[in-house]
Amino acid sequence: MSAANPLRFLIVDPLPGVQTFARQLLESYGFPADSIRCCGDIASALQQGLDFKPDFLISDSFPKAEMDAFGLHQHLQQAHPGCRLALLSFEITPELEARAAQAGARFVLKKPFTAADLRDTMRKSLDSMAQERPELHARMMQVMKAPAAPKAAPPRPIVLPPMQAPLKPGDKVNHGGKTATIEYVVIRHGELVVQLRGQGSLVPASQLNKL
Incomplete structure (x- = not known):
């Protein structure tokens, strides 16, 4: 593969917000849109990935799926031995x-995470991978340091959640004048949102005051 070709990324996560933010993050570093693909499940990722041959698989662990992220990674490595794995998981166990x-995962990031968590983790991983693999370093520098083409649209900025303090499951918050408990925290379309205990809908973190 020519050094002029950018790294290819396959993002696999059941949460559309995670897919959107990860894509936005990579595009903000200068990676072209056609070098990034997103899927919501293992089957779709396998179908696309065997043809796409990603250099970097960023995936939810999918612990309850018939094929989990490790199985997906093994199949993709058969098509492209240079494919690297990174994991996102709500539950990080010793196993x-x-x-x-054992799979050489670049990182394991615990869900829920903030926009800044994913940004910093990805930045460190890309820097580390570039140092370890000179051929990828050349491809990254081709994209990330080359001057923008005339009249080219600038990379989209990373949108960080409008929150003043970190929120996590179990925190007490004020919502609409009532005290509530946070059940889950997720990123949706680049925005931090939470699900309150006993409620089905998601609430933007910007509408909550931590107690």
């Missing part, structure tokens, strides 16, 4: 960490 280490 998961051991399997991740």
Whole structure:
């Protein structure tokens, strides 16, 4: 593959917000849109990935799926041995960490995470991978340091959640004048949102005051 070709990324996560933010993050670094593909499930990722041959698989662990992220990674490596794995998971167990280490995972990021968490983790991982693999370093620098073409649209900025303090499951917050408990925290379309205990809808973090 020519050094002029950018890295290819396959993002696999059931949460559309995670897909959107990860794509936005990579595009903000200068990676072209056609070098990034997103899927919501393992089957779709396998179908696309065998043809796309990603250099970097960023995936939810999918622990309850018939084929989990490790199985997907193994199949993609058969098509492209240079494919690297990164994991996102709500539950990080010693078994998961051991399997991740065996698979050479670039990182394991615990869900829920903030926009800044994903940004910083991805930045460190890309820097590390560039140092370890000179051929990828050349491809990254081709994209990330080349001057923009005339009249080219600038990379989209990363939109960070409009929150003043970190929120996590179990926190007490004021919502509409009532005290509520946070059940889940997720990123949706680049915005931090939460699900309150006993409520089905998601609430933007900007509408909550932490107690």
